Amino acid sequence: MQKEANAIVETLKSKGLRVTPQRFAVYANLLSRTDHPTVEQLLTDLNKDFPVSSQATIYSSLQALREVGLVREVLLQEGVSRYDANVQPHHHFCCHQCGAIEDIAWETFRCVELKNLRPGLRGETYEVTVQGLCNTCGEVTGEY
Numbered sequence: 043m044q045k046e047a048n049a050i051v052e053t054l055k056s057k058g059l060r061v062t063p064q065r066f067a068v069y070a071n072l073l074s075r076t077d078h079p080t081v082e083q084l085l086t087d088l089n090k091d092f093p094v095s096s097q098a099t100i101y102s103s104l105q106a107l108r109e110v111g112l113v114r115e116v117l118l119q120e121g122v123s124r125y126d127a128n129v130q131p132h133h134h135f136c137c138h139q140c141g142a143i144e145d146i147a148w149e150t151f152r153c154v155e156l157k158n159l160r161p162g163l164r165g166e167t168y169e170v171t172v173q174g175l176c177n178t179c180g181e182v183t184g185e186y
């Protein structure tokens with residue numbers, strides 16, 4: 043655990059970020075989860091250990107982490123920003139029942155051909171969002 047903490051400090055430093063307790067806590071929290079939390083969820087979670095965090099400090103930490111490319115914003119529902127410490131290319135699965143989001147490995151889909159875009163458009167990147175039911179929600183409805 044101590045080693046992990048050092049690694050996080052080193053990562054922040056390597057990006058030229060001043061290491062503050064808030065940035066550290068936000069980044070460590072995001073690295074430890076894969077559920078793409080909202081700011082509110084981060085705040086609730088962080089305040090269990092750090093009763094000093096406010097939404098504004100979490101926002102500014104997220105902003106700093108985003109600027110150096112350690113964290114990305116994931117917008118899958120209108121008006122809801124979620125955050126992800128997985129900044130490698132990947133896709134998302136989104137459960138339309140409970141809103142759960144999970145990562146899908148990049149290699150899962152290989153058939154999007156950016157070169158099939160109409161002439162004049164130069165595609166650079168894309169990402170697939172699969173909507174559906176997660177295990178939990180699928181089981182509930184599967185009983186009928």
Ligand SMILES: [Zn+2]
Nearest residue numbers: 137140176179
């Ligand atoms: Zn679900």
Ligand SMILES: [Zn+2]
Nearest residue numbers: 126128134145
């Ligand atoms: Zn993700």
